[in-house]
Amino acid sequence: MMRTRGMTLLELMVALAVLSLMVSLALVGIQKPIDRQKEAAATREIWSTALRARQLALSTNQPVRFVRETNVVMPDGSRRTVVRWERLRCANDWDNSTCPTPACVNTTCRANSACCDEVGPDIVIPASMNATAIHGMCYLPGMGRAVQPGNLSCLQGSPAAGNLRFDFTSGRKRSLLMVEPLTGIPNLLDCDSKLADQRPVAECTAP
Numbered sequence: 001m002m003r004t005r006g007m008t009l010l011e012l013m014v015a016l017a018v019l020s021l022m023v024s025l026a027l028v029g030i031q032k033p034i035d036r037q038k039e040a041a042a043t044r045e046i047w048s049t050a051l052r053a054r055q056l057a058l059s060t061n062q063p064v065r066f067v068r069e070t071n072v073v074m075p076d077g078s079r080r081t082v083v084r085w086e087r088l089r090c091a092n093d094w095d096n097s098t099c100p101t102p103a104c105v106n107t108t109c110r111a112n113s114a115c116c117d118e119v120g121p122d123i124v125i126p127a128s129m130n131a132t133a134i135h136g137m138c139y140l141p142g143m144g145r146a147v148q149p150g151n152l153s154c155l156q157g158s159p160a161a162g163n164l165r166f167d168f169t170s171g172r173k174r175s176l177l178m179v180e181p182l183t184g185i186p187n188l189l190d191c192d193s194k195l196a197d198q199r200p201v202a203e204c205t206a207p
Helices: 009-060 194-198
Strands: 064-073 079-088 116-119 123-125 163-168 175-179 186-190
Touching: 009 064, 009 079, 009 123, 009 163, 009 175, 009 186, 186 194
Parallel strands: none
Antiparallel strands: 064 079, 079 116, 079 123, 163 175, 175 186
8 A cells, every 4th residue: 555645844944935926926916906006095095185274265265285194093003094185264354364373384284173174085195105385285276376485384475386206215206286376277198198199298207
């Protein structure tokens, strides 16, 4: 009678190691497309929200600024980086140069709810996406022009927002939120799109 030979412990360990490696490679291959989908969704959500924020600044005659906040507790208990707009409260109803009030120049409405009349929904930013460029962008009241003061002051003498870069660590080419200098109308440009090939933009190739 022939005796069947089983696997030795060494062979079993080698087989498990090979299997683990294959599973790890498969997960990495799956994760990158998932990350890119999340990045694309967040980028487009910021763009559509910027259109909404501009309309609010025009219709309410109040400045609407964007803030990027880290370590925000979500409904499920997790902590994420988020972006949202804030419609700022003015010191009086007839002079929009008093927006925001001095106490709200360097703080967000999450930290001080008295600074805002309204806030937008939180846009969750994936860990593989850098959205710091949107922080502080402000739509000025009544005119819709967007400025980028470098802080949260919404100063009317600040430079126009210009092209705001969103960078990704997943290997996806960066995207630009291109804000018209005079009108403040935002347009989205993906640097790996055909439109970017037809109309090259310096920010797409800059380091």
